[in-house]
Amino acid sequence: MKAVLTAKGLGKDFGRKRVLKNIDLELEKGKIIGLLGPNASGKTTFLKLANGLLTPTAGEIRIAGFAPGPESKKMVSYLPEKTYLNEWMRTEQLVEFFADFYEDFNVDRAHDMLKRLQVDPRDKLKTLSKGTKEKVQLCLVMAREAELYLLDEPIGGVDPAARDFILETIISNYREDSTIVISTHLIADIEKVLDYVIFLKEGEIVLASPVDEIREKEGKSVDTLFREVFKC
Amino acid sequence: MPWVFDPHRPLYLQLAEKIEAFILAGTYPAGAKIPSVRDLAKEAAVNPNTMQRALAKLEEDGLVITQRTSGRFVTEDKKEIAKARNRLAQEEAMQFIMKMQKLELKKEEIQAIINKMLGEMKV
Numbered sequence: 001m002k003a004v005l006t007a008k009g010l011g012k013d014f015g016r017k018r019v020l021k022n023i024d025l026e027l028e029k030g031k032i033i034g035l036l037g038p039n040a041s042g043k044t045t046f047l048k049l050a051n052g053l054l055t056p057t058a059g060e061i062r063i064a065g066f067a068p069g070p071e072s073k074k075m076v077s078y079l080p081e082k083t084y085l086n087e088w089m090r091t092e093q094l095v096e097f098f099a100d101f102y103e104d105f106n107v108d109r110a111h112d113m114l115k116r117l118q119v120d121p122r123d124k125l126k127t128l129s130k131g132t133k134e135k136v137q138l139c140l141v142m143a144r145e146a147e148l149y150l151l152d153e154p155i156g157g158v159d160p161a162a163r164d165f166i167l168e169t170i171i172s173n174y175r176e177d178s179t180i181v182i183s184t185h186l187i188a189d190i191e192k193v194l195d196y197v198i199f200l201k202e203g204e205i206v207l208a209s210p211v212d213e214i215r216e217k218e219g220k221s222v223d224t225l226f227r228e229v230f231k232c
Numbered sequence: 233m234p235w236v237f238d239p240h241r242p243l244y245l246q247l248a249e250k251i252e253a254f255i256l257a258g259t260y261p262a263g264a265k266i267p268s269v270r271d272l273a274k275e276a277a278v279n280p281n282t283m284q285r286a287l288a289k290l291e292e293d294g295l296v297i298t299q300r301t302s303g304r305f306v307t308e309d310k311k312e313i314a315k316a317r318n319r320l321a322q323e324e325a326m327q328f329i330m331k332m333q334k335l336e337l338k339k340e341e342i343q344a345i346i347n348k349m350l351g352e353m354k355v
Contacts (some may be wrong), residue, residue, distance in 0.1 A: 032279050164277070172274055192243060193279045212242040212282070221239030 004029050004148050004179045005050060009059030012045050012203075019045045020203045023059070029147075030176050032193055034211075034222070035183040037200035038230050043183040044081055046200070047150050051078050063148060074103070077146035081153055083137055085125055091136055092121035098140050110143035113169060131158040138166055142173045149180040155189060163189050188223040197222055199229055235276045243278060247286035248293075250276075255295055255306050256317050266296065266304040 003026045010023040020042045027033060035043050048054045049061050052068030063072035085094060091114055099105045114121065117135055125133060134157050141149065154170075155163045163186075171193060174180060184190060191197075191211065199207040206229060214222055237246050251272075254260050266272070269287060273280040287304060290296040294312045298304050307313065332342045 031281065167277060168274065171277065171279065172270075174280065176280075188239070191239060192237060192277065192282075195279055195281050212244055212285075215240060215242045219240055223239060 002029055003027060004064055005062070005181075007059065007061045010046075010049065010056055010061050011058035012042075012049060012054060013057045018203060020049070023205060025198070025205065025208070027179060027181070028196075029179055031195040032170070032174065032180045032182070034187070034190060034194040034197040035181055035200065036185065036187055036197055036222075036226060037183075038185055040202075041200040042203040043200055044152055045203075047078070047152050047181070047183060050150055051076060075147040077102075077141050077144040077149045079138060079141040079149070079151040079154055081156075083133055085133075085137060085140075087126040088124060090122055090124050091119055094125065094136070094140060095121075095143075098143070102144050104145040106143050106145055109173070110139055113139040113143060117165070131162055134158055135162060135166065138169060142169055145175070145178075147178055149178065151180065151182045153184055154182060155184060155186055160189070167193055187226050188221075191222040194222070199226065201230065235278075244282050244285040244289065247276065247278065247283060248289045251286060251290060252293075252295060252316060252320070255313065256320065260306045262306055262310055262313060263308045264306050265302075266306060268303065 005025070005027040007023045007025040010020060010025075011018070012020040023046070035046065037043050045054065049056055050063065050068060052072070061068065064075060066072045066075075089097065095107060095110045095114075098110070099107050111121070114136065117132070117139065119128070119132065119136060125136065128136065134154075138151070138154055141151070151170075155166055158166065167190060170180060170182070182190060182194070194211050196210050197207070197214070198205060207225075211222055214220065214225055218225060220228075235247075235250060237243060251260075251266070260266055266287070267275075269280050269283050272287075273283040276283065287296060291298060291304075293316065294309075295307055295316055296304055297307055329342065332345075337345075
């Protein structure tokens with residue numbers, strides 16, 4: 001069993017609105033995967049389903065064979081689109097908090113990353129800028145030694161230099177046996193770190209392919225292909 | 233310094249070309265140890281899997297050898313390196329000739345230009 005995430009006939013409705021339809025997917029271990037699509041294509045909904053924050057309307061989703069629940073949460077490190085951290089906490093307290101919560105949390109690595117970010121461990125979260133908060137949260141998420149990382153728009157709110165920091169953090173913390181899913185619409189910035197891309201359009205998968213295969217077959221960058229597929 | 237890539241071509245090929253260039257330029261001389269996949273990937277700011285694939289290609293080409301316990305090394309076989317240099321030089325020369333032909337230059341004219349420029353070069 002090599003797939004770390006599988007979805008079969010997965011669908012999600014919000015009332016009458018169909019947000020995800022009939023998603024069939026198998027994500028291999030050890031890959032960095034881009035979940036790409038314009039706004040409202042179902043990226044966040046998919047990641048929430050994988051984390052058990054939503055329940056499917058149709059079909060099923062499994063993490064290493066488990067339905068989303070306590071077993072799967074041990075394996076999955078999730079960066080949600082919104083921050084949920086306590087504003088009054090100092091970053092060092094946040095590190096302790098995460099260490100208490102997750103068995104696989106690596107305290108040294110977290111401190112090391114925060115140091116590189118030049119965040120003072122005594123700083124309270126509320127005193128930090130929006131971009132720095134996002135970076136702190138990413139550090140906490142990446143400091144876990146998880147099997148699967150699900151990152152919802154990790155580069156959405158930060159400047160290009162911070163994007164480089166974030167990508168570097170992702171690459172240097174990535175282990176051969178772990179899998180990273182990054183959802184974003186900023187493709188040009190991240191395509192060089194991706195192994196595999198999934199294009200979501202109006203709740204359906206329109207393309208799932210290794211990145212170098214796209215360049216080889218189409219002679220196009222992922223960004224160019226994305227602009228063609230999602231042309232308004 | 234992150235390396236610069238053309239996003240329209242497969243990344244692993246471009247990585248392999250860059251490392252090949254390092255080998256030919258003597259940055260990694262014959263028999264030298266090559267940094268780990270992880271370090272190289274970090275330096276180039278690319279996915280380690282892609283770097284792995286690039287090194288696998290260089291291995292296939294005979295420029296790089298893996299020693300199970302101690303990592304990857306540039307081949308000690310100078311003939312392999314000379315072969316790669318020769319192949320690359322021919323490719324570059326071919327590109328140049330094709331561009332000159334697009335300018336409607338004849339064989340002799342191309343030759344004359346090259347000879348003149350080589351003659352004027354000090355080194």
